[in-house]
Amino acid sequence: MPHTTSHIQNLISSVDASPEEIAYHLFTAALQAELPAALWRLPNSQDIQVLVSGERQNELPQLEGGQKGFAFCPFQLSEAAPKVFLPAVLYFCSKIKESLETGEQELPERFWAVFKKTAQKQPSDLTWPTHPDGTAKFLARDAFEKSVANAVEAMQAGCLEKVVLSRTKTLPLYEGFNLLNTFTQLTQLYPTAFVSLVAVPGLGTWLGATPELLVQIDKHKVFRTVALAGTQPLTEGLTSADAIWRQKEIEEQALVQRYIISCFKHIRLRDYVEVGPRTVAAGNLLHLKTDYSAAMEEVGFPHLGTQMLELLHPTSAVGGMPKASALKMIKELEPHDRRYYSGYLGPVQLGQETSLYVNLRCVELGKDTVTAYAGAGMTADSIPAREWQETELKMQTVLRLFQASES
Ligand SMILES: C=C(O[C@@H]1C=C(C(=O)O)C=C[C@H]1O)C(=O)O
Numbered sequence: 001m002p003h004t005t006s007h008i009q010n011l012i013s014s015v016d017a018s019p020e021e022i023a024y025h026l027f028t029a030a031l032q033a034e035l036p037a038a039l040w041r042l043p044n045s046q047d048i049q050v051l052v053s054g055e056r057q058n059e060l061p062q063l064e065g066g067q068k069g070f071a072f073c074p075f076q077l078s079e080a081a082p083k084v085f086l087p088a089v090l091y092f093c094s095k096i097k098e099s100l101e102t103g104e105q106e107l108p109e110r111f112w113a114v115f116k117k118t119a120q121k122q123p124s125d126l127t128w129p130t131h132p133d134g135t136a137k138f139l140a141r142d143a144f145e146k147s148v149a150n151a152v153e154a155m156q157a158g159c160l161e162k163v164v165l166s167r168t169k170t171l172p173l174y175e176g177f178n179l180l181n182t183f184t185q186l187t188q189l190y191p192t193a194f195v196s197l198v199a200v201p202g203l204g205t206w207l208g209a210t211p212e213l214l215v216q217i218d219k220h221k222v223f224r225t226v227a228l229a230g231t232q233p234l235t236e237g238l239t240s241a242d243a244i245w246r247q248k249e250i251e252e253q254a255l256v257q258r259y260i261i262s263c264f265k266h267i268r269l270r271d272y273v274e275v276g277p278r279t280v281a282a283g284n285l286l287h288l289k290t291d292y293s294a295a296m297e298e299v300g301f302p303h304l305g306t307q308m309l310e311l312l313h314p315t316s317a318v319g320g321m322p323k324a325s326a327l328k329m330i331k332e333l334e335p336h337d338r339r340y341y342s343g344y345l346g347p348v349q350l351g352q353e354t355s356l357y358v359n360l361r362c363v364e365l366g367k368d369t370v371t372a373y374a375g376a377g378m379t380a381d382s383i384p385a386r387e388w389q390e391t392e393l394k395m396q397t398v399l400r401l402f403q404a405s406e407s
Helices: 005-013 019-032 109-120 141-156 179-189 247-266 304-312 323-333 384-402
Strands: 037-041 049-052 069-073 084-087 090-093 100-102 162-172 194-200 204-210 213-217 222-233 273-282 285-295 344-348 354-358 362-365 369-378
Touching (some): 005 100, 019 037, 019 049, 019 090, 019 109, 019 179, 019 194, 037 344, 141 162, 141 323, 162 323, 162 384, 179 194, 179 384, 194 344, 194 354, 204 384, 213 304, 222 247, 222 273, 222 304, 222 384, 247 273, 247 285, 247 304, 285 384, 362 384, 369 384
Antiparallel strands (some): 049 090, 069 084, 069 344, 162 369, 194 204, 204 362, 213 354, 222 285, 344 354, 362 369
């Protein structure tokens, strides 16, 4: 029997569960039915949102067109990490139990069969998709610091201004690890982050709590982006207002600002609003952030979101300056493929909004392992040991939930 919207709504309403639990059941059923799905919570919101798709597309639609879905894009395109757009076949937001939309397509019958079952009893042995190439390569501390020293030397010689070098760390999953509980814990720990869990058969499963917005188009057609860079630990007793920044971090963040402004200049947009830089907290870290916005219709750029997305990614917050030399250096010095780390992800035209975030403070799940990815911006003044420490702190944002003793 075809599942019409009203039939689906009846099915969901008949489940004796809170709206949040329904969102989790829908996500679980998608995993079990081996369908691509995303579960997320926007910054400063309580609502859990979920999308289930019947297929994955390799191109993003125009952000300003009417197509609803979830974007999941890599740092750099490759066969191992293609662009992904998941058209919304089913979308549910926990705010109102009825806010369910179905696309023109239908989910296969097996999805609803598992949904009926999982809604009664959560499976104890949930499995998720993993990447066919297995775990990403990793660098030991001395090798990473050597790469940083090489990069610093190149910058001192004037070859480039900034490069973001990243590394990975893999831990075994502890006995009794529960993916959805970990997602919930992330939403509680980081109320101002974009918290997401994305599972795409054939490409893998990613969980994260990112502080960095890349492109937003809100319901009033206001475009937003940010320049976020510069890092220091948030130490006890210190608030963002007390933070003192060194020249190195100020310059690093100024380079990201300059990059965003150069993108506005490229399309000849002058009427944007710039606020900042200000110090913001992201978990146990502080960053410098400048906000940019523009009312798209008023400034005569109705497709500003799509235009800027193309120009911005990858920004110098995750690549470097100049972009081409930085990307080349990353390729030479990083032994791993970043896949979806430092790419971008988020809802497109859902809940009247498009909100794409840079995929930072994230982990990729293996069958029984978890791999964290983190990077740090290097300049001519970088000290290798400090950069190692910075990436360690960034990884802890999510990895702290993967240590059995803490959960
Ligand atoms: C690259 C990361 O973060 C980015 C780099 C920062 C920096 O170099 O100080 C700060 C915030 C992010 O823009 C990461 O979290 O992996």
